[in-house]
Amino acid sequence: MNSEGDGEADKHKAKMQKIKAARDRMNEDRQGEKGLIIVHTGPGKGKSSSGFGMILRSIAHGMPCAVVQFIKGAWDTGERRLLTEHFGGLCQFYAMGEGFTWETQDKARDIAAAQRGWEKAKELIRDPSVQMVLLDEINIALRYEYLDLAEVVAFLRDEKPFMTHVVLTGRNAKPELIEIADLVTEMAVVKHPFRAGIKAQAGVEF
The missing domain is CATH 1.20.5 (Single alpha-helices involved in coiled-coils or other helix-helix interfaces)
Structure with a gap:
């Protein structure tokens, strides 16, 4: 040289x-270390994907974890198959939703499903053996007022065990939730194939 x-x-x-x-x-x-409140929001793709990435990291570290799905529960998703069929010993998985509100067209049913999901979420978060809980699409349930925002915020702020991580996904996260969070990421849209007439595809969307 x-x-x-x-x-x-x-x-x-x-x-x-x-x-x-x-x-x-x-x-x-x-x-310092502490259990984090983590919010993935915004109009872009990748909010749930990022949350499931954290769940897989937890599993790789031998950390017991759990997933509660508030909306996509009726879907047969790749992440659901993977976690239930291969990692059930480390990750509890609860698909509590019944699909998007425009599919069910039954507000009372949607509210009841969200409430069941929230009760299960509180149980899992309180469990000292569970180190990370993913609340997938809970922001949608909060946006449509299927859950009481003040109750969710108060529980996460006051009752979440100190070392438990909680991940909340879904667009339009409420300002009150963002305020108490330790980590907030907003996914932006640059391009999306759906706008070009391409449907949701296995391995990419679910």
């Missing part, structure tokens, strides 16, 4: 050393 190339390599190495030193100092200042 010529001297000019050597100089560029040395500059790069020096720059990376500074970045590493800064990152090391940052990590030294952050030693």
